[in-house]
Amino acid sequence: MGSHATLQVIADETGVTPSTVSRILNSSSEASARRWASAETIQRVRKSAASHGYRPNPQAVGLRTRRSNLIGVIVPRLQDYVLATIYEGIDEAATERGFATFVTNSLDNPRKQALATETLLSRRVEGLIFGDAHFDGEFLKGIAERDVKFVLVSRRVRDDHPSVTCDDHMGGRLVGEHLVATGRRDVAILAGETYASTGLDRTQGAVDALHAAGVDIPPHRILHDAFDAQGGRAAAERLLARRPLPDAIFATNDFAAIGAMGALRDRGLSVPGDIALVGYNDTALAAELPTPLTTVRSPMREIGRRGLELLLDLLRGVEAQSLRLPPTLVVRESTNPV
Amino acid sequence: MGSHATLQVIADETGVTPSTVSRILNSSSEASARRWASAETIQRVRKSAASHGYRPNPQAVGLRTRRSNLIGVIVPRLQDYVLATIYEGIDEAATERGFATFVTNSLDNPRKQALATETLLSRRVEGLIFGDAHFDGEFLKGIAERDVKFVLVSRRVRDDHPSVTCDDHMGGRLVGEHLVATGRRDVAILAGETYASTGLDRTQGAVDALHAAGVDIPPHRILHDAFDAQGGRAAAERLLARRPLPDAIFATNDFAAIGAMGALRDRGLSVPGDIALVGYNDTALAAELPTPLTTVRSPMREIGRRGLELLLDLLRGVEAQSLRLPPTLVVRESTNPV
DNA sequence: GCTCTCTGCGCAAACGTTTGTTCGGTTACA
DNA sequence: TGTAACCGAACAAACGTTTGCGCAGAGAGC
Secondary structure (H helix, E strand, O other): OOOOOOHHHHHHHHOOOHHHHHHHHHOOOHHHHOOOOOHHHHHHHHHHHHHHOOOOOHHHHHHHHOOOOEEEEEEOOOOOHHHHHHHHHHHHHHHHOOOEEEEEEOOOOHHHHHHHHHHHHHOOOOEEEEOOOOOOOOHHHHHHHOOOOEEEEOOOOOOOOOEEEEOHHHHHHHHHHHHHHOOOOOEEEEOOOOOOHHHHHHHHHHHHHHHHOOOOOOHHHEEOOOOOHHHHHHHHHHHHOOOOOOOEEEEOOHHHHHHHHHHHHHOOOOOOOOOEEEOOEOOOOHHHOOOOOEEEEOOHHHHHHHHHHHHHHHHOOOOOOOEEEOOEEEOOHHHOOO | OOOOOOHHHHHHHHOOOHHHHHHHHHOOOHHHHOOOOOHHHHHHHHHHHHHHOOOOOHHHHHHHHOOOOEEEEEEOOOOOHHHHHHHHHHHHHHHHOOOEEEEEEOOOOHHHHHHHHHHHHHOOOOEEEEOOOOOOOOHHHHHHHOOOOEEEEOOOOOOOOOEEEEOHHHHHHHHHHHHHHOOOOOEEEEOOOOOOHHHHHHHHHHHHHHHHOOOOOOHHHEEOOOOOHHHHHHHHHHHHOOOOOOOEEEEOOHHHHHHHHHHHHHOOOOOOOOOEEEOOOOOOOHHHOOOOOEEEEOOHHHHHHHHHHHHHHHHHOOOOOOEEEOOEEEOOHHHOOO
8 A cells, every 4th residue: 555655765865864964854843944954955855855745654653752642532433422522522632732542342341341451552642531430430440550641531439530521410300400491300310321421410400409499209200221213212112101190201312312202202291391301412414303402501611622632631640630511401392381 | 550561571581592482482383383383381371461461562573573563544524424433343353363553534625535545544554445535636646656555445436446435325326216106296305525435336226227217317306415413414405405305315325314303493494294315324313303304324334344355455566446335225204105 | 384273074873673695503314 | 635616504694673872072161
């Protein structure tokens, strides 16, 4: 494939040594290059390099400098719109800074998490970004002890590891406040998987807001299931199988909300007539649904970008401060007051 | 980060040279290793390597062997469920074969396509997989001339380049036949972007099937727009603004179908009562929608896997044969006969 | 006229592998 | 017993960079 020029060929062509070419090409400005060569030589070398479309061989550079400029990213599943978007943010920021990324799915499976981590490490990534942290998991402790650099995105954990998340508790509060404000009193929550801080925090936020308004949510109104359409439908079906029915459902994920919408329709219940419905993330779909979905907009792409930046700070030895970005409520038809 | 052992430390520990360690570790079987060392030495070396968790440094290996075991993947957008799934297939197959992949979004923007290609090439990928080919584009011609190895997935192009696609024409035919069989006669098609073979072939397939049944689709019933919910809604709105209304809409993408559903509801039209609706890809959402969506299941993950395998064939110098995998129709409520 | 300090570059080593060649010592064979 | 063959391993070079050090020549300062 595409034959790549080396320092040697440029050196030969310009009558200098590879060292000199390297120094010139690695100096950003003309001025700093003058430290190493005459203006005339710089000209010649730069021109020759450009004409060959010279690009340093990353493997050689990596070998010599012991830096790979590689970052590893592990997510539950790239198919998931939310994590795909976060990853887009990561990759975008990484590219801007001259880093490249490897992504892998872990499916939230501990064995795959460990395997993926080892694979990435063996590829000599300089740091890792986990989008699949389990709130009470032991896995990260072991990683930290091995002195591996990493940050968390999307989810946080009980132990104190640097993370960039949406302020999910606040997001949940916004939803809770909105629901009481629109006259709902019996709220059920589809809380997602038990190990994901996202769902847990959103749930707690809603519970807190409702409590402050004098509404208490009993435990049986909080259902855990997968963060997708199927999980949402399944949870909603369990919920709707018993009386009394709630007058609102907060699905802590847009796709779960869509699944719930299907379950509601199956039982002849209308949204928002019989039951209000709220999602989370303001997915591209939310606004376009037959019944546009009230949801919480979270800065997914920004979470990714900041996550990468945080990791890079960490690699530079800078103190890494966890970040919690604020969400905003997006009100649509699915929570219209009756 | 994690200190990695080198051949040298294993050599020192076992009293041999790095060469010998390398040969032993690179022989798969005990038998083939005996070519290079005594059974006793092999034992010692293997044990030492294992105890250090030795993993060859990919940069050093790459430098020496001139092989990176890296594959570049360019997709329109990873946020898109379909391409994310295809990429999952690619990465899965790549990992199984000891390759790693870099993915990037091109947003179907020619400048970004070119830029991403150069970036990946400068990272020394051994081959490329394009998921964003433009049917009549000139870009790939230039790439091929530079002797870069690549394959296409999801979309094919007019020029003959190796590709792995869904048999989209067949998919379209299945839809066309189903629609006439369920009594629809005036079918509109949301055909996606004009440069994507997926939408074009699906459209043509449907047109052909309907024609065979004596139904002809006039050009104004074929609308082009983005392959997502917003595009689907926009196209549907243009469609519904004029009389007479069609009695069926074939959205060549599930998300576009969801957008169309929204537009239909806005006008008080029911699915399938007033208008039948068909999607494409059998996205995870299709079955869980309030009105479950009739759609065409395409083997997305398999397309990714086969794409990678095809590329690897190409790299080995094997004759590369384009592949067209068959889809299947999945009938749901959205096309119930009136 | 002597040393001193720049300027502009070359030299060489090193990063961790892989792989062709060499080499000393046994063993087999005639 | 001399020679050929083989076994088990070492040696060395190379992949493309980066970077500490050295060095020749020119100009400056005394």
